[in-house]
Amino acid sequence: MTSQQTTNHPDANLHPVATGPAAHTVAAHTSPAPLTLYAGWFCPFVQRVWLALEEKKIPYQYIEVNPYHKPASLLQLNPRGLVPTLEHDGRPLYESNVVLEFLEDVYPDHAPSFRPSDPYLRARGRIWSDFVTSRIVPSYHRFLQYQPPEGSSAEEAGAGLDRVRKELLGRLKEFAKEMDGEGPWFFGQEPSLVDLVLAPWVVRLWVFDHWKGGLGIPGEGQGGEDEGVWARWRKWAKAVEERKSVRETMSDKEHYMPIYQRYADNKAMSEMAKATREGRPVP
Ligand SMILES: N[C@@H](CCC(=O)N[C@@H](CS)C(=O)NCC(=O)O)C(=O)O
Known part of the structure; x- marks a missing residue:
């Protein structure tokens, strides 16, 4: 039994990192970048943002966190302690829908644009x-x-x-x-x-x-x-x-x-x- 499995927390059996195709994507984004994505590999709200980053080829660093054992590093950026949380040029941002709009605003030259012009x-x-x-x-x-x-x-x-x-x-x-x-x-x-x-x-x-x-x-x-x-x-x-x-x-x-x-x-x-x-x- 790993130390994770012995804890009493009900979500403790979470696999710690991405696997399969997502693991390759994570591996390509380990270097520091102006944009950091604090993520959980399993999370659909994270996937919303992750899709936009991948589609638009925005340079980003992927950092896996377990939001059910909220590390201080996450809570400092996002008092709600949820993923996705973003750090852009040292400033935190969260809420997947807000982050998606932010990426469109900050990276207008990164095609595709996900907002219709009308x-x-x-x-x-x-x-x-x-x-x-x-x-x-x-x-x-x-x-x-x-x-x-x-x-x-x-x-x-x-x-x-x-x-x-x-x-x-x-x-x-x-x-x-x-x-x-x-x-x-x-x-x-x-x-x-x-x-x-x-x-x-x-x-x-x-x-x-x-x-x-x-x-x-x-x-x-x-x-x-x-x-x-x-x-x-x-x-x-x-x-x-x-x-x-x-x-x-x-x-x-x-x-x-x-x-x-x-x-x-x-x-x-x-x-x-x-x-x-x-x-x-x-x-
Ligand atoms: N409204 C948030 C929801 C994010 C959310 O619920 N993320 C989950 C993981 S899928 C989380 O961080 N859960 C931690 C917890 O429940 O304590 C968003 O759209 O970003």
Whole structure:
């Protein structure tokens, strides 16, 4: 047993570093740079920012921290003690959506630009990025962490699970309806911030197949009267899954398993897990 496994902290069994494709990306970013990313390899909020850094080829140093054992170095920069946290020219910044906007502002010459030039589309992008954070992510967690109330019959438990499953499905459908008709990205041929904001959860939808009996996104030709919307969703999800930056910021699946197992059992003690249990928004 390692010293990590002997601690009583419920999130102590976290694999310490990135593995698989993400490990190669980390290895390419160990040298000091004007921008430092304090990250957790497993974290979808980190992945949002990591995608932008990789896509835009911004020089950065990657520093792995365990936000469940918050080191002083993290707390000094971010009193919330969450990752991602950024240090840019000695100044700290955090909150993934804020950091994404910051990178667009500070590195305007680093293509691709993830904000459409039309101010109206930019504003719409912000509405739907907010929808991801305030609606989709909480629904994702309500489904993943769902446990039937004590004493529920099998039928009641099944109905409860189905309710949270449909809630998430409904929100993904609502998001897909807003997409440009052709795509493959939200606004058309090129990805934008709103795509980066949801991508990390899309590549983590497998958790529902593994633990919760499936999310039930209709396959090709099975969407009934909503087939057009689901076809659009599938096209978008495929573009996300195939994107180089997405693949290269993912670790080996086996190391996500113990983390998501704790969520699926509703035993995780992260701020997100606690917020979900207490009906609070994303921390
Ligand atoms: N609103 C934050 C959420 C970040 C967040 O919750 N990160 C998690 C890791 S995925 C974290 O640092 N958790 C530490 C904790 O729960 O104490 C953002 O968008 O950056």
